[in-house]
Amino acid sequence: MNTIKIKFDRLRRDIEELAKIGADKKGGISRPALSLPDLEARKWLKSRIEEAGLIYRQDGAGNIFGRLLGKSSQVVMAGSHLDTVINGGRYDGSIGVLAALECLRKIKEEKLSLNKTIEVASFTDEEGNLVGDFLGSRAFTGKLQKENLKNALTQFGYPLEEVLSRAGLSIESLWRASEERPEVVAFLELHIEQGPVLEEEGVPIGLVSSIAGKRYYQATFVGKAGQAGSTPLELRQDAFIGLSDFALRATQLVAKKYYGNTLTIGRVLLKPGSFSTIPGEADFSLDLRSQESAQLKEMEEEILILAKEVASTRGLSFYSRLADSTEPVIIPQSMLERLRILCQNLGYDYHLLPSGAGHDAQILSSICPIGMIFIPSIDGLSHTPEEEINLEDLEKAANLLLQALISLASD
Numbered sequence: 001m002n003t004i005k006i007k008f009d010r011l012r013r014d015i016e017e018l019a020k021i022g023a024d025k026k027g028g029i030s031r032p033a034l035s036l037p038d039l040e041a042r043k044w045l046k047s048r049i050e051e052a053g054l055i056y057r058q059d060g061a062g063n064i065f066g067r068l069l070g071k072s073s074q075v076v077m078a079g080s081h082l083d084t085v086i087n088g089g090r091y092d093g094s095i096g097v098l099a100a101l102e103c104l105r106k107i108k109e110e111k112l113s114l115n116k117t118i119e120v121a122s123f124t125d126e127e128g129n130l131v132g133d134f135l136g137s138r139a140f141t142g143k144l145q146k147e148n149l150k151n152a153l154t155q156f157g158y159p160l161e162e163v164l165s166r167a168g169l170s171i172e173s174l175w176r177a178s179e180e181r182p183e184v185v186a187f188l189e190l191h192i193e194q195g196p197v198l199e200e201e202g203v204p205i206g207l208v209s210s211i212a213g214k215r216y217y218q219a220t221f222v223g224k225a226g227q228a229g230s231t232p233l234e235l236r237q238d239a240f241i242g243l244s245d246f247a248l249r250a251t252q253l254v255a256k257k258y259y260g261n262t263l264t265i266g267r268v269l270l271k272p273g274s275f276s277t278i279p280g281e282a283d284f285s286l287d288l289r290s291q292e293s294a295q296l297k298e299m300e301e302e303i304l305i306l307a308k309e310v311a312s313t314r315g316l317s318f319y320s321r322l323a324d325s326t327e328p329v330i331i332p333q334s335m336l337e338r339l340r341i342l343c344q345n346l347g348y349d350y351h352l353l354p355s356g357a358g359h360d361a362q363i364l365s366s367i368c369p370i371g372m373i374f375i376p377s378i379d380g381l382s383h384t385p386e387e388e389i390n391l392e393d394l395e396k397a398a399n400l401l402l403q404a405l406i407s408l409a410s411d
Helices: 008-019 036-051 094-109 135-141 160-166 171-179 197-201 239-257 293-313 333-346 360-364 391-410
Strands: 055-058 064-068 075-080 117-122 184-192 205-211 213-222 262-264 268-271 281-290 317-326 350-355 370-375
Touching (some): 036 117, 064 094, 075 391, 094 117, 205 333, 213 239, 213 293, 239 262, 293 317
Parallel strands (some): 075 117, 184 370, 205 350
16 A cells, blocks of 8 residues: 555645635635635635646536546546535535545655546535535536526525526536546545544544435425414414424334434425414425435335325315435445555544435446545534534545545556
């Protein structure tokens, strides 16, 4: 095994500099995709790629790449994303891009001659602030659904076409991303765990064994609005009470029958929204996740049947629309074995674990073998200003990523 290691001080400086871009008044980072802070971060990343002597390119989806040529045109790729949720943390996504960049810099500085080309990648809108998760990686892999894009509005209410245009992109350019894609033979992603397992185990490295699939619905219970003081409880068609009943029963169902899977209602909007008016409409998000395709399908069907039953019992109507969908992914055993051996050679403790969160690697799995390296999130926190890591863990993970890239590009 090659014994070279990254320059961690350089990686740490990159993290600190990037964290200044989009820093908000609440102590977090707000860099939603194609916003002004995100565009500034993209410009910053381009300068870092070019300063490293790598070949910079951007595709039709705004995905950014830095290339280090090998003996063949086949590409081993590593990266993640720079965009954030509103008032998010400084490590989610960004460390995957910056660690990969540092690995390529080090390989170039060492003048290693590798059989395959290596690229660092930063994918557009992993967080789904525009029109569903993974816009960039879906475009890259040819998995976008065109009917979901025309006349689409972003999460902030702006027309997607307008937001793309301000960034020099278009709906048509999104389709070119897959046509511009090189022959990618492997993809690696370094990421924070976004959960408590690794910290509780006291292990610095997580090797992801599978990634959960997801069904994301936008749903509504519709009842009848009425005056709060003059409508008896037994005569009400209260949409919020219907949602509350459903939320409790659905959670109990998943906990008992589908243990290990998850159901989350993360957003609720009551209408008309007056303190003195019975809610006639309850709009909400419904997020279902599972590591197994069959269980995900069965759970999805049963939850939707339950929602209709609740609505019928309470004199309500129920409507739902599937807004986003991903399938569970199993990490190839060959990739896991390669990463396990490298951990052992480096003397790093590791733990195999599934990922409940989705990642760009999940989308890339449709075109090539993937691997994911997790590091602990302190207190399991993510998507919050309190998101934190131990830098020693990141240094180990980045060195593992370096050795994995060298190994894969040497085949």
